[in-house]
Amino acid sequence: MNELPLLSALVAVPLIGAIIVASVRREQADVAKWTALGFSGAVAVITAVVALNFDYGSGAAWLQLTESYTWIGAWDLNLSWGVDGIALLLVVLTAGLTPIAILAAWRDLDSVQRSVPTFFALILALEAAMLATFLASNVLLFYFFFEAMLVPMYFLIGSYGTGTRRQYAAVKFFLYSLLGGLLMLVAVIGLWVTNGGVFDWQTLVAAEPMEAGGLQNWLFLGFFIAFAIKAPFFPFHTWLPDAGGAAPAAIAALLVGVMDKIGTFAILRYAIPLFPDATQTFAPWIIAMSVIGVIYAALVAIGQTDLKRLVAYTSIAHFGFIGVGIFAFTQSSATGAVLYMFNHGLATGLLFIVVGMLALRRGSSSIADYGGAGKTLPLLAGIFLFAGLASLSLPGTAPFISEFLVLLGTFSVNEPVAVVATLGIILAAAYVLWMYQRTMQGTRNPELDDVPAMKRDLTLREKALVAPLVIAIIGFGFYPQPLIDTIEPAVGNTLQFVQDAPVEAPAAGETNE
Amino acid sequence: MSEMQIDWAGLSPMIIVFGAAFLGLALEAAVPKRRRLPIQVSLAVAALAAAFIAVVLNKGKSATAFALGESAIGSVSLDGPGLFLQGTIAILALVAVLLLAEQRTTTGGDFVSEAAVVADSRADIAQRRDPGATEVFPLALFAIGGMMMFVVAGDLLTMFVALEMLSLPLYLLCGLAKRRRLISQEAALKYFLLGAFSSAFFVYGMAMLYGFAGTIDLAGINEAGVSSNEPRVLLYIGVGMIAVALLFKAAAVPFHMWTPDVYTGAPTPVTALMAGCVKVAAFGGLLRVFNVGLESSAWDWHAILMIIAIATMLGGAIFAVTQRNIKRLLAYSSIANAGYLLIGVIALGDAVGQTMFYLAAYGFTVIAAFAVVSLVRDGDDEATDLSRWAGLGKNSPGTAGIFTVLMLALAGIPFTSGFTAKFSLFSAGLEAGEVGLVVVGVVSSAILAFPYLRVVVLLWLNEPAPDAPTVNLPSPMAGTVVAAGVMATVVLGVAPGYLLDIVDKASIFLGS
Secondary structure, three states: OOOOOHHHHHHHHHHHHHHHHHOOOOOOHHHHHHHHHHHHHHHHHHHHHHHHHOOOOOOOOOOEEEEEEEEEHHHOEEEEEEEOHHHHHHHHHHHHHHHHHHHHOOOOOOOOOOOHHHHHHHHHHHHHHHHHHHHEOEHHHHHHHHHHOHHHHHHHHHHHOOOOOHHHHHHHHHHHHHHHHHHHHHHHHHHHHHOOOOOEHHHHHHOOOOOOOHHHHHHHHHHHHHHHHHOOOOOOOOHHHHHHHHOOHHHHHHHHHHHOHHHHHHHHHHHHHHOHHHHHHHHHHHHHHHHHHHHHHHHHHHOOOEHHHHHHHHHHHHHHHHHHHHHOOOHHHHHHHHHHHHHHHHHHHHHHHHHHHHHHHHOOOEHHHOOOHHHOOHHHHHHHHHHHHHHOOOOOOHHHHHHHHHHHHHHHHOHHHHHHHHHHHHHHHHHHHHHHHHHHOOOOOHHHHHOHHHHOOOOHHHHHHHHHHHHHHHHHHHOOHHHHHHHHHHHHHHHOOOOOOOOOOOHHHOOOO | OOOEEEOHHHHHHHHHHHHHHHHHHHHHHHOOHHHHHHHHHHHHHHHHHHHHHHHHHOOOOOEEEEEEOOEEEEEEEEOHHHHHHHHHHHHHHHHHHHHHOOOOOOOOOOEOOOOOOOOOOHHHHHHHHOOOOOOHHHHHHHHHHHHHHHOOEOEHHHHHHHHHHHHHHHHHHHOOEOOOHHHHHHHHHHHHHHHHHHHHHHHHHHHHHHHHHOOOEHHHHHHHHHHOOOOHHHHHHHHHHHHHHHHHHHOOOOOOOHHHHHHHHOOHHHHHHHHHHHHHHHHHHHHHHHHHHOHHHHHHHHHHHHHHHHHHHHHHHHHHHOOOEHHHHHHHHHHHHHHHHHHHHHOHHHHHHHHHHHHHHHHHHHHHHHHHHHHEEEOOEEOOEHHHHOOHHHHOHHHHHHHHHHHHHHHOOOOOHHHHHHHHHHHHHHHOOOHHHHHHHHHHHHHHHHHHHHHHHHHHHOOOOOOOOEEOOOOHHHHHHHHHHHHHHHHHHHOOHHHHHHHHHOOOOOOO
């Protein structure tokens, strides 16, 4: 056990921050904003310390920096935390994106009569819950936060969202996720009953694998459907365009950039190691679903008339790539998929944030309300184009590496799938470039001249918040090696459960406790 | 002839409550009207607190209260589940009685003594000026005493007496509303007529079981299930009839028809008492009858009870979706919850503790929910129509926040007692092999989340109407009810370990 409970602190700090910010009086909006920013900054600092203490060597234990405190003994529910390479990357993403989202939402509430402290408290609560899901090493503990996370997100969409359909979107999001979560609950209980009352993840993974067959398949499906809804994979995706379209842009960045990754993260952390045989049984189906998702979502994205919905659909296409990468079960495709999760968070997060800046200026995110907007907003248009190109995986940006690894790994085992998925890249170019063309170039929409804000290019705050993302996207585009080195051991640990070579007793139980 | 031995200490909780009820009746006659309220309230509170302490002192007991020399007489079984449920009823009733005593939200309280007086006649105006109808407190105590007796009744006759004891005062209480008197009296009549029917079923079923087993003692009936040579059809009819009566009280589909009307029509504090305490008593009775009396014939009733559980879970949830009145919504939610609890009954011995935990957790949440309902008012009247609740979060964020927590708890979100209760009940169900029931329960929970969520949407995401209802600041009475309910909801959600331990130890029935 470490001297400092770093991982507990990662969950506790934003939670305490949420409580403090929530208790700020409504009139003192600035106090609330700065407090929230301070707490999210503190989380980022703790994350940096965690990253420095992490052992990147290949011989290290699967989970590191583990901590465990008994909570409800009768259910083997412990506050057990631990982090592997995949989780570390996603924690870094969360801790990095949250302060940026807070900054991006800084002025969103200036013109609406809503409580500012509550808004920022909800963001911090969401951050705490998301971090907890990445750090939990107890199945039931993970489930607690997996479900509890819905509540802040529900209010962020429903209460602070834009457009007339935000209530519908919030309820749809909540019910969809809750249904998935409850199916998972049955599987969680089923898992508990079959293995004799153990929820501790390390014990479960180290134990004899479950007998292949009916029960394992059902339990796998219970977990997988919950994660597929969260991710979302085609055909469980219909809530995302609504939620992404209705959420404030900064929240949408967190929703798609981080929260959806919990689905794919949990597939790697829970579904595959706990139910390896079932994973292999269903893998062809899941790959088929993912490929359909890549093509279908890209085609639908081309037809969208609203910027935020368009970006949401592009994410569904990208999650298709991630799905293919994971379930092709090769080291490079799975590494690429995890890298994709991280890079997609950067690129789509940036894209949503830029769309939010546009929408705040124009008062609308409908594509038809723009046209030739780049003339008065050169810098904003440039960042918009950059984010779009990153999202279509232009070489030189970070997502290119991940998409390339996914396709490379998949091609080595399943050529047709790789070929069809590659078509998705062409479609991605179509929707991104066409989106840029319709909004920023071409004949100028005369209505834009009546909106004074459309002549105000990026402010200092906005420059400050896009800069780290732009730097990260370019930086990791040219030098992804540190990320790959972080991911690879964890991916290898996961894949050993499903690769055809006879599986030896996994080394998962060994930790540095 | 050997001496009759009576365990007075074991009986003391019931004696205290019934004694206080009789004392309360006497006080009605002796004390002047203006001074009755504080005396009656403190008497009821003191009695229930004393009863709770008496239950706690009896903990660990597992014996019958009466014995003739060496041989026990099974009419009152003081065992783990019985005592736990007695304690639960006492503590929930203590909370609910405070709600009965709330007077600040409406002058003179929610009750009138002579509900039959024509509304707005001279006599009515006179009685409305009175400081409230204090006879509700002894009546409530009689009902509560009946419930406490119901959960320890070890033979069918005692059970029947307890059933009547708890029902008759409730019928009356339902009809004593000051506002909306017609629907209140309609509710009382409906509840009474259907309740009388179900009592008749109970007596008839008891006769059949006596014919089958030659005894009305639950343990004896269980033995007879294996050894009796009488025609088995007697057992089937008897079990069916008894189950009808008990499921009626528990509000299971298709015996639930009264629930929405009665929950809506009855004065809200009485509804809270019914939703919280009567549910505990009804399921206490069901658990005992099926675990102690009918375990040996489980194969005979298992399938039919399963169908009822599924119908209850789905029916309650689906009907709840379309409700436009908060009290009706909570009524249907209470039906769906009865369905989940039936999983615990069907799972028999493995799930007794978890079912009791669910009852306690649900009781606190639902009483607090009805307490909040009683605070949101249009002028003098409760604003029960959901459309009137729109935008409550804007004008009264505190109340809306509390109600949101309660709704999320009912929807079963983690970190609330709703989740821990569902988790433990469903896991007990799966352990007993009832996979199908648990899956239906989960689907039903997902459906039921929608109406709860709609309430939350209304509270926070809608704009308030210009003539929006006001939230009356509660007196310490209703304030305590809400605070206790919310605290229990959160504490049982975050740290349920202590109570889980207790129910685990208290889950063995005497004679099962």
